[in-house]
Amino acid sequence: MSIIVQKFGGTSVASPEKIKAVAEKVAKFASNGNKIVVVVSAMSGETNKLIKLAEKMMRSPEPREMDSIVSTGEQVTSGLTALALINLGIKAKSYAGHQVKILTNKSHTKARIENIDSKLIKKDLNNGYVVVVAGFQGSDIEGNITTLGRGGSDTTAVALAAALKAEECQIYTDVDGIYTTDPRMVPEAKKLDSITFEEMLEMASLGSKVLQTRAVEFAGKYKVKLRVLSSFHTSGEGTIITFEDKKNMEEPIVSGIAFIKDEAELSLLGIPDMPGIAYQILGPVAEANIDVDMIIQNIGTDGLTDFTFTVHQNDMDKTLNILNKKVKQHVKAREINSDNKIAKLSIVGVGMRSNVGVASKMFRTLAEEGINISTISTSEIKISVILEEKSLKKAVTSLHKAFNLADA
Amino acid sequence: MSIIVQKFGGTSVASPEKIKAVAEKVAKFASNGNKIVVVVSAMSGETNKLIKLAEKMMRSPEPREMDSIVSTGEQVTSGLTALALINLGIKAKSYAGHQVKILTNKSHTKARIENIDSKLIKKDLNNGYVVVVAGFQGSDIEGNITTLGRGGSDTTAVALAAALKAEECQIYTDVDGIYTTDPRMVPEAKKLDSITFEEMLEMASLGSKVLQTRAVEFAGKYKVKLRVLSSFHTSGEGTIITFEDKKNMEEPIVSGIAFIKDEAELSLLGIPDMPGIAYQILGPVAEANIDVDMIIQNIGTDGLTDFTFTVHQNDMDKTLNILNKKVKQHVKAREINSDNKIAKLSIVGVGMRSNVGVASKMFRTLAEEGINISTISTSEIKISVILEEKSLKKAVTSLHKAFNLADA
Numbered sequence: 001m002s003i004i005v006q007k008f009g010g011t012s013v014a015s016p017e018k019i020k021a022v023a024e025k026v027a028k029f030a031s032n033g034n035k036i037v038v039v040v041s042a043m044s045g046e047t048n049k050l051i052k053l054a055e056k057m058m059r060s061p062e063p064r065e066m067d068s069i070v071s072t073g074e075q076v077t078s079g080l081t082a083l084a085l086i087n088l089g090i091k092a093k094s095y096a097g098h099q100v101k102i103l104t105n106k107s108h109t110k111a112r113i114e115n116i117d118s119k120l121i122k123k124d125l126n127n128g129y130v131v132v133v134a135g136f137q138g139s140d141i142e143g144n145i146t147t148l149g150r151g152g153s154d155t156t157a158v159a160l161a162a163a164l165k166a167e168e169c170q171i172y173t174d175v176d177g178i179y180t181t182d183p184r185m186v187p188e189a190k191k192l193d194s195i196t197f198e199e200m201l202e203m204a205s206l207g208s209k210v211l212q213t214r215a216v217e218f219a220g221k222y223k224v225k226l227r228v229l230s231s232f233h234t235s236g237e238g239t240i241i242t243f244e245d246k247k248n249m250e251e252p253i254v255s256g257i258a259f260i261k262d263e264a265e266l267s268l269l270g271i272p273d274m275p276g277i278a279y280q281i282l283g284p285v286a287e288a289n290i291d292v293d294m295i296i297q298n299i300g301t302d303g304l305t306d307f308t309f310t311v312h313q314n315d316m317d318k319t320l321n322i323l324n325k326k327v328k329q330h331v332k333a334r335e336i337n338s339d340n341k342i343a344k345l346s347i348v349g350v351g352m353r354s355n356v357g358v359a360s361k362m363f364r365t366l367a368e369e370g371i372n373i374s375t376i377s378t379s380e381i382k383i384s385v386i387l388e389e390k391s392l393k394k395a396v397t398s399l400h401k402a403f404n405l406a407d408a
Numbered sequence: 409m410s411i412i413v414q415k416f417g418g419t420s421v422a423s424p425e426k427i428k429a430v431a432e433k434v435a436k437f438a439s440n441g442n443k444i445v446v447v448v449s450a451m452s453g454e455t456n457k458l459i460k461l462a463e464k465m466m467r468s469p470e471p472r473e474m475d476s477i478v479s480t481g482e483q484v485t486s487g488l489t490a491l492a493l494i495n496l497g498i499k500a501k502s503y504a505g506h507q508v509k510i511l512t513n514k515s516h517t518k519a520r521i522e523n524i525d526s527k528l529i530k531k532d533l534n535n536g537y538v539v540v541v542a543g544f545q546g547s548d549i550e551g552n553i554t555t556l557g558r559g560g561s562d563t564t565a566v567a568l569a570a571a572l573k574a575e576e577c578q579i580y581t582d583v584d585g586i587y588t589t590d591p592r593m594v595p596e597a598k599k600l601d602s603i604t605f606e607e608m609l610e611m612a613s614l615g616s617k618v619l620q621t622r623a624v625e626f627a628g629k630y631k632v633k634l635r636v637l638s639s640f641h642t643s644g645e646g647t648i649i650t651f652e653d654k655k656n657m658e659e660p661i662v663s664g665i666a667f668i669k670d671e672a673e674l675s676l677l678g679i680p681d682m683p684g685i686a687y688q689i690l691g692p693v694a695e696a697n698i699d700v701d702m703i704i705q706n707i708g709t710d711g712l713t714d715f716t717f718t719v720h721q722n723d724m725d726k727t728l729n730i731l732n733k734k735v736k737q738h739v740k741a742r743e744i745n746s747d748n749k750i751a752k753l754s755i756v757g758v759g760m761r762s763n764v765g766v767a768s769k770m771f772r773t774l775a776e777e778g779i780n781i782s783t784i785s786t787s788e789i790k791i792s793v794i795l796e797e798k799s800l801k802k803a804v805t806s807l808h809k810a811f812n813l814a815d816a
Contacts, residue, residue, distance in 0.1 A: 016464040050484065056424040057488050058495035065494070065502055069487035072480035076458065079477035083465035086473070094473055098506075099551050143507050 002167035003035045003125065007135065007157035010044035011174045012231035013077050019043075022231065023084035025172075026130060030090055035125040037164065039135045039157040040081050042073025063108030067137075067147045071097070074134035074153070082132045093124055094132040097145070102138035102156065104146045107289070111146035113138060113155065113218075116163035125164075133160060154215035162222035169224050170238075173210055176230035177239035178203065180405035181257040186397050188406035192239050195255060200226075200241045202348040202382045203258045216241070253351035253358055254403040257396055260344045261389055263293060264316035265375065266323065267308040270334030273300030277331060281307055284326045290315045294344065294377050294384065304334075308375055310386070313340050342374070343392040346384040347399060359383050365402040371395050410575035411443045411533065415543065415565035418452035419582045420639035421485050430580075430639065431492035434538060438498055443533040445572065446540045447565040448489050450481025471516030475545075475555045479505070482542035482561070490540045501532055502540040505553070510546035510564065512554045515697070519554035521546060521563065521626075524571035533572075541568060562623030570630035577632050578646075581618055584638035585647035586611065588813035589665040594805050596814035600647050603663060608634075608649045610756040610790045611666045624649070661759035661766055662811040665804055668752045669797055671701060672724035673783070674731065675716040678742030681708030685739060689715055692734045698723045702752065702792065704783050712742075716783055718794070721748050750782070751800040754792040755807060767791050773810040779803050 006026060013019050022040075030036050041047075050070045054061040061069075078094035085092035100120060104111035121131045135153025138146050148155050154171060161169035175183075176191060178200065183189040195203070197220045204213045210228055219226045219241065229238035271277060282292060294310045311319050320338050328336060352358050362383055366373060371394060375386040387395060400406065414434060421427050430448075438444050458478045462469040469477075486502035493500035508528060512519035529539045543561025547553050556563050562579060569577035583591075584599060586608065591597040603611070605628045612621045618636055627634045627649065637646035679685060690700060702718045719727050728746050736744060760766050770791055774781060779802060783794040795803060808814065 016461060019465065053424060053484070053488060054491055057427065057491035061491050062494050065487040065490045068502055068504065069484050069491075072483050075480050076461070076477050079473040080461060080465050082473045083462055083469050083477075086470050087466035094476055096476065096553070099553075145504070145507075 003037065003161075003164050004029065005037045005039060005157050005161040005164070005166045005169045006172060007039040007153055007170065008041065008081075008172045008231060009153065009174070010041040010047070012172055013040050013042075013081065014044040016080070018231075019077070019080050020084050020087075022172075023081060023088055023090075025231075026081075027085060027088045027090050030130050036130045037121060037125070037160055037166070038081060038130060038132045039153055039160060040074060040077045040132060041135050041153040042070075042077055046073040046076070064144055067108045067111075068145045071134070071137040071145050071147055074136050078132045078134040082130075085130055085132070090130055091128050092130040092132060094134070095120070096134045097137035097156070098139035098143065100133060100138075102133075102159070104138035104140055104148070106140045106142075106144070106146070108144075108146055110149040110289070111138060111140070113148070113159045116159055118160075118163045121160075121164065148214075151212035151215070154212040155218055158215045158218040158222075158224050158226065161224045162218065166224070168227055169219065170227045170229055171211060171215075172229050172231040174231065175210055175228075176233055176236050177228055178210055178241075178256070180255070181396055181400055182259070185259075185393055186257075186400045188400060190406055192255065193237070194240045194242050196350050197241055197243050198381055199255050199348050199350055202346065202379070203256055253355045254347045254349040254405065255351070256348050257399055257403075257405065258346050258348060259392060259396055261392065262313045263310045263342065263344055264313045264319075264338060264340035265308060265310050265342050265386055266316070266319055267306060267337045268323065268327070268331065268333040268335075269306050269337065270304050271307055271331045273303055273305040277305075278307065280331050281323070281327055282309070284322050285309075285311070285319055288318065288322055290319055290322075294375070294386070296375050296377050310342075310344065316340050341389050342386050343389045344384055344386050345392065345395055345399075346382050347403065348382045350381050352381050352383075361402060362399060365398050366395055369394055369398050411445065411569075411572050412437065413445045413447060413565050413569040413572070413574045413577045414580060415447040415561060415578065416449065416489075416580045416639060417561065417582070418449040418455070420580055421448050421450075421489065422452040424488070427485070427488050428492050428495075431489060431496055431498075433580075433639075434489075435493060435496045435498050438538050444538045445529060445533070445568055445574070446489060446538060447543045447561055447568060448482060448485040448540060449543050449561040450478075451485055454481040454484075472552055475516045475519075476553045479542070479545040479553050479555055482544050486540045486542040490538075493538055493540070498538055499536050500538040500540060502542070503528070504542045505545035505564070506547035506551065508541060508546075510567070512546040512548055512556070514548045514550075514552070514554070516552075516554055518557040518697070519546060519548070521556070521567045524567055526568075526571045529568070529572065556622075559620035559623070562620040563626055566623045566626040566630075566632050566634065569632045570626065574632070576635055577627065578635045578637055579619060579623075580637050580639040582639065583618055583636075584641055584644050585636055586618055586649075586664070588663070589804055589808055590667070593667075593801055594665075594808045596808060598814055600663065601645070602648045602650050604758050605649055605651050606789055607663050607756050607758055610754065610787070611664055661763045662755045662757040662813065663759070664756050665807050665811075665813070666754050666756060667800060667804055669800065670721045671718045671750065671752055672721045672727075672746060672748035673716060673718050673750050673794055674724070674727055675714060675745045676731065676735070676739065676741040676743075677714050677745065678712050679715055679739045681711055681713040685713075686715070688739050689731070689735055690717070692730050693717075693719075693727055696726065696730055698727055698730075702783070702785050702794070704785050718750075718752065724748050749797050750794050751797045752792055752794050753800065753803055753807075754790050755811065756790045758789050760789050760791075769810060770807060773806050774803055777802050777806050
């Protein structure tokens with residue numbers, strides 16, 4: 001009997017009726033003799049409702065209290081899901097994160113899982129229970145309730161799958177798998193039957209919102225077999241995330257196009273091109289707990305260079321403030337620019353490793369469409385560019401066509 | 409610096425604005441140099457909303473899951489209250505019951521507090537924090553979340569006051585104190601400045617809904633000074649619940665009239681008048697975790713007697729079922745009757761101890777109004793009668809007048 005972890009997101013448990021449908025899906029798996037651990041998010045809208053309540057109390061709610069308040073959303077759903085299962089004659093039990101216990105560090109609102117005590121869950125599974133765990137949450141060493149940040153329920157599911165050595169971690173979503181790009185932007189987008197872990201990691205971190213990056217990283221680290229499926233359709237195998245490279249050289253070079261619209265770009269112009277300069281800039285930013293995404297520094301001329309990085313839009317003002325107060329004078333920057341009307345677009349594919357000309361094809365396509373690129377950054381299996389947000393749709397559509405992704 | 413526990417019920421924290429008003433009240437006390445522990449209920453309506461959600465999942469929700477779901481209401485309010493305090497520049501921290509930790513037995517949905525670990529709270533108080541505790545909840549020895557039953561936040565407050573050896577436990581409510589009877593029924597009802605612990609216990613258990621019986625019992629057991637105050641008026645000393653007998657013999661004999669409408673009466677007629685019969689009847693009822701209130705057995709004739717007891721209206725059908733299935737044949741009852749259209753009325757006063765004629769005055773008054781009494785039961789400081797629910801208002805009004813309570 002293998003253990004399967006099944007995660008259902010907010011839209012899958014958005015109403016009592018939907019929770020009952022989830023319970024029926026789970027019950028079917030359980031009756032096939034599987035040991036099931038279910039991870040649930042808060043009912044869609046509930047987390048925002050709680051955040052808004054907290055923000056009515058004070059402008060930037062104190063994170064410890066925020067976590068305690070917001071974590072109740074998943075606790076309610078986990079209890080309701082257990083009840084729906086019991087109602088179907090299935091033995092079921094719910095746990096909040098701190099009950100499991102899922103130990104995290106102390107970074108409230110974006111805590112990281114340090115350890116999972118799987119004793120209670122294993123005991124329940126062996127006693128024939130379906131165990132329902134509240135996603136997105138844990139508690140620190142002192143028992144303070146913590147949350148893992150938005151999308152953290154995916155991380156909970158993968159971490160539980162790793163701790164329990166589960167056969168598979170199934171992420172149920174409102175899409176039926178991973179697509180070559182967002183079908184809402186490009187109607188020709190095609191579902192992929194499989195995607196490699198590395199590709200998924202690039203896709204996830206680039207805004208293909210199906211899976212949270214951290215969850216994918218976790219899955220990679222602990223070799224958890226991940227599958228993305230639809231909550232609403234009973235058929236379909238979804239998309240499996242594999243750990244093997246694609247063997248068939250005939251497979252498409254580019255697997256997908258990801259994009260993200262909620263970043264902001266910051267540039268420091270005319271700074272000295274010398275060792276340690278990157279740390280002098282990004283150290284204070286990291287200290288303020290601001291996540292930096294892209295970092296680009298070009299070769300300098302006359303001992304001077306430019307330094308560009310991107311952060312989440314919401315962090316732009318805070319970052320700009322830090323740069324002006326703590327960095328500008330120190331690194332003798334001539335000028336600091338910022339822009340939040342940008343989008344980041346990336347083409348992703350393990351095939352790029354063995355195929356030349358992908359980059360040039362990409363840039364040619366964008367040029368032919370008259371789209372200007374401000375920044376370029378590449379990895380082994382990805383090429384990312386930053387462009388004006390208003391050009392994004394044209395860029396994605398033309399690249400999807402240029403790389404024949406509709407026939408993937 | 410003395411420790412004061414302040415409890416705010418559901419109507420006092422019913423909206424973000426009301427929570428802010430509570431925070432301002434607390435902040436004023438804190439700035440006077442008191443160490444404050446605040447206990448809060450769920451926002452009014454929230455508990456019912458959660459119960460309804462659970463009941464959509466299954467008809468009689470499994471109690472362990474119910475507790476985990478329902479306890480989130482108070483957890484949210486405690487976090488919001490802490491935020492509102494922090495917003496006023498007060499150091500504050502919230503705790504769910506399991507975090508404190510408030511250890512209870514395993515009786516889900518009506519758990520009893522076994523122990524309170526006050527270490528964390530004391531440490532925070534000494535560090536200048538106002539500590540906000542989610543009322544109504546705790547956890548059992550295995551870490552399962554439990555709730556104390558309706559009104560359990562009062563019990564949480566008193567139990568915390570006892571554990572912390574608090575100077576006073578202040579219960580803020582939507583009334584400004586304890587009245588001679590319910591002012592909604594008798595407009596002449598008068599607020600009492602003080603009431604003895606024993607009187608309050610009788611009043612509370614008899615449906616004067618200001619304080620939960622269990623909380624008053626707890627206060628008596630641990631000699632916690634209780635005060636009932638209004639959340640909404642800033643002035644007024646409320647009603648203090650004292651441990652001394654009234655010294656002044658001139659004080660009124662009857663302190664108040666309490667009543668309760670949500671009970672049901674069950675009678676077993678023609679049962680053998682022999683030792684152990686009460687246990688044979690009530691044993692199976694207790695096993696089903698049904699609370700029994702009044703118990704009346706009269707002297708038998710011809711070896712046969714009648715046995716009457718009352719339970720909560722909601723438990724009537726369940727109790728009747730138990731009596732018919734497990735008790736009737738066994739005790740050879742001729743007939744079992746039940747009635748939920750009844751009310752229980754009691755006059756309460758420590759003065760009764762030293763004053764004769766209170767009972768006869770009560771019965772004469774009711775007789776003059778043509779009110780029929782089905783059952784009578786007395787204690788040292790209380791006389792209770794059961795009458796038809798439709799006669800209740802007339803009975804309370806006439807007794808309030810007969811005992812001059814408006815001039816108390």
